[in-house]
Amino acid sequence: MAALGIPQNTIAVLQKYHFNFQKKFGQNFLIDPRVLERIMEAAEITGEDFVLEIGPGIGTMTQYLCERAKEVVAVEIDRNLIPILADTLQDYKNVTVLNEDILKLDITRLVREKNGGKPIKVVANLPYYITTPIIMGLFESHVPVESITIMVQKEVADRMQAGPGTKDYGALSLAVQYYAKPEIIANVPPNCFMPRPGVGSTVIRLVRHGMPPVPVEDEKLMFGIIRASFNQRRKTLANSLCNSPKIGLPKEVIQESIEELEVPVTVRGEALTLDQFAVLSNIIGKKIDRQKQE
Numbered sequence: 001m002a003a004l005g006i007p008q009n010t011i012a013v014l015q016k017y018h019f020n021f022q023k024k025f026g027q028n029f030l031i032d033p034r035v036l037e038r039i040m041e042a043a044e045i046t047g048e049d050f051v052l053e054i055g056p057g058i059g060t061m062t063q064y065l066c067e068r069a070k071e072v073v074a075v076e077i078d079r080n081l082i083p084i085l086a087d088t089l090q091d092y093k094n095v096t097v098l099n100e101d102i103l104k105l106d107i108t109r110l111v112r113e114k115n116g117g118k119p120i121k122v123v124a125n126l127p128y129y130i131t132t133p134i135i136m137g138l139f140e141s142h143v144p145v146e147s148i149t150i151m152v153q154k155e156v157a158d159r160m161q162a163g164p165g166t167k168d169y170g171a172l173s174l175a176v177q178y179y180a181k182p183e184i185i186a187n188v189p190p191n192c193f194m195p196r197p198g199v200g201s202t203v204i205r206l207v208r209h210g211m212p213p214v215p216v217e218d219e220k221l222m223f224g225i226i227r228a229s230f231n232q233r234r235k236t237l238a239n240s241l242c243n244s245p246k247i248g249l250p251k252e253v254i255q256e257s258i259e260e261l262e263v264p265v266t267v268r269g270e271a272l273t274l275d276q277f278a279v280l281s282n283i284i285g286k287k288i289d290r291q292k293q294e
């Protein structure tokens, strides 16, 4: 089977199967071998690696992964692509294609069954409409993952890397930076895809921290606080948090917690660092426990 990174080969496969792109699945297939090589280099795939590919499309990047990894599992939602993948990946014995929705798949179980629970590498040109739930799902459910090398919308990559006080800073920045170290690998223009997306794309690599960078007693509570703070960006942190049913503390107690953090009580959530959110969630956690005991 011919290498699909080359546009003519991709066109030939699409024509052979009369494939119709499905916009609802975020289908923009890569047609630039240099970009594919760059992703492989960044992901540092070796013959020891078990790789999960999300959304293989017609198998373009899957072919590159199969050439380098020990084993590849590729999860594709569009059943029209399954017979195409059987054709384009016929030369590889180290690949399994699953016709599933990645958001519904128990990835921890897959890793346990297929890789004895050892950390895997995730590599993908992601469907942009579900980038955030995919990333958050991988991190929050504690799937054993060593690194995630993904193509995302440029604006999302900017958000992953952003720091306090910038317009891009938000819940996604804090979640990504709590779990991993983000590194931008390359910006990729629309003409490297078929069909061309309406936005620029970026390859970003997230290497999971061995230990969280800040001590947090209750991760779920911290992310509840972070989400509540950014849900109403223009409000003060105190107002956002006392409107949150998940926290359930009166305004005076929230204000007292913010004062204990030694920041002005009028501060907005977007000004707090990850360290400060961690300390605040530990303070609020204690107050919630105390309230339960009373």
Ligand code: SAM
Binding pocket: 025, 026, 027, 028, 029, 030, 031, 054, 055, 056, 057, 058, 059, 060, 061, 075, 076, 077, 078, 081, 100, 101, 102, 103, 124, 125, 126, 127, 128, 130
């Ligand atoms: N990897 C291919 C490439 O680089 O040419 C295709 C990338 S395309 C941006 C995204 C792929 O993800 C499509 O094949 C699409 O059908 C698939 N996809 C979309 N939503 C999905 C989901 N929920 N679960 C699994 N795959 C999905």
